[in-house]
Amino acid sequence: MEKIKIEKNTVQETLIIPLYGRKMCSERFPELYTDIFAERLCERLDYDFSELEKKKKSFFYEFGALEAAMRQLDIIWEIKEYLKEYPKATIVNLGCGLDETGKACDNGLCQIVNIDFPDVISVREQLICKHERERNIACDLNDYSWMDRVDGSKGVIFFAAGVFYYFKKDEVKSLVLELSKRYSGGCLVFDSGGKLALKLMLSTVVKNMGIDDVSGYFYVNNPAKDLHWSKNIKVSSKGYMLGYYDMKSPGIHFLHRLLARMADRLMKMSVHKMLFK
Numbered sequence: 001m002e003k004i005k006i007e008k009n010t011v012q013e014t015l016i017i018p019l020y021g022r023k024m025c026s027e028r029f030p031e032l033y034t035d036i037f038a039e040r041l042c043e044r045l046d047y048d049f050s051e052l053e054k055k056k057k058s059f060f061y062e063f064g065a066l067e068a069a070m071r072q073l074d075i076i077w078e079i080k081e082y083l084k085e086y087p088k089a090t091i092v093n094l095g096c097g098l099d100e101t102g103k104a105c106d107n108g109l110c111q112i113v114n115i116d117f118p119d120v121i122s123v124r125e126q127l128i129c130k131h132e133r134e135r136n137i138a139c140d141l142n143d144y145s146w147m148d149r150v151d152g153s154k155g156v157i158f159f160a161a162g163v164f165y166y167f168k169k170d171e172v173k174s175l176v177l178e179l180s181k182r183y184s185g186g187c188l189v190f191d192s193g194g195k196l197a198l199k200l201m202l203s204t205v206v207k208n209m210g211i212d213d214v215s216g217y218f219y220v221n222n223p224a225k226d227l228h229w230s231k232n233i234k235v236s237s238k239g240y241m242l243g244y245y246d247m248k249s250p251g252i253h254f255l256h257r258l259l260a261r262m263a264d265r266l267m268k269m270s271v272h273k274m275l276f277k
């Protein structure tokens, strides 16, 4: 079968990190998390996984895989909660990469929309079959014309997993304000880290992308202060690693949980939910 190429050193390449993390986590901690799509997708990509394979057994790398899985579990939890109230809602995966969270939450009634840059959507279309209530939109998220194509009349939940780290602070704020203006009753879920986490991530995981100075980029040290953008937005935040699940699962070492606590407390890794009034 023909393999699909992913270019190195691009923002798009960053989709590999969580995808590979989800594959690894499914293999290593199946009781905690399984992503039935991730392994098959990795096999179909023309991408040099050797660097990642080499690090696979290291404790810290294993922790990175847990981060990818916990984030998805947290987001799935929030989407399922929202669908209880709005079963016909649209689930919108912002910066979707090759993630299939929308399908994992499908209740048979909702609509699913996946948005990413055109080259990512082109890879996605070659690899992933859409079902009848699912659509892909190729667009830069900062070009709000994509919103004209997303119907929120029966409820809408947007989520951005691992995406806003590559955005400037002002870009996130302006995107959020635009969403809140257009989608009353809608919800947005996304993850963030504090300044320290962002520095660490950009200097290690994505060091080849040419981002040296994190100062203009989006991080959240204090959600109540940093995300207080409008009285029409109700914000709640939880720990990214341990805010939703206690991670007490076979194969998870207490050191994993200790590191998880440090990630949430020191690195200020969080998942935020914004409800648009």
Ligand SMILES: C[S@@+](CC[C@H](N)C(=O)[O-])C[C@H]1O[C@@H](n2cnc3c(N)ncnc32)[C@H](O)[C@@H]1O
Pocket: 011, 012, 014, 015, 016, 017, 018, 019, 094, 095, 096, 097, 098, 099, 115, 116, 117, 120, 139, 140, 141, 142, 160, 161, 162, 163, 166
């Ligand atoms: C770290 S990956 C995460 C992918 C996916 N959410 C996941 O969890 O597997 C970041 C994704 O955001 C996309 N992205 C970043 N900036 C974007 C923008 N301005 N417009 C559209 N997509 C963007 C990238 O192309 C990439 O697919």
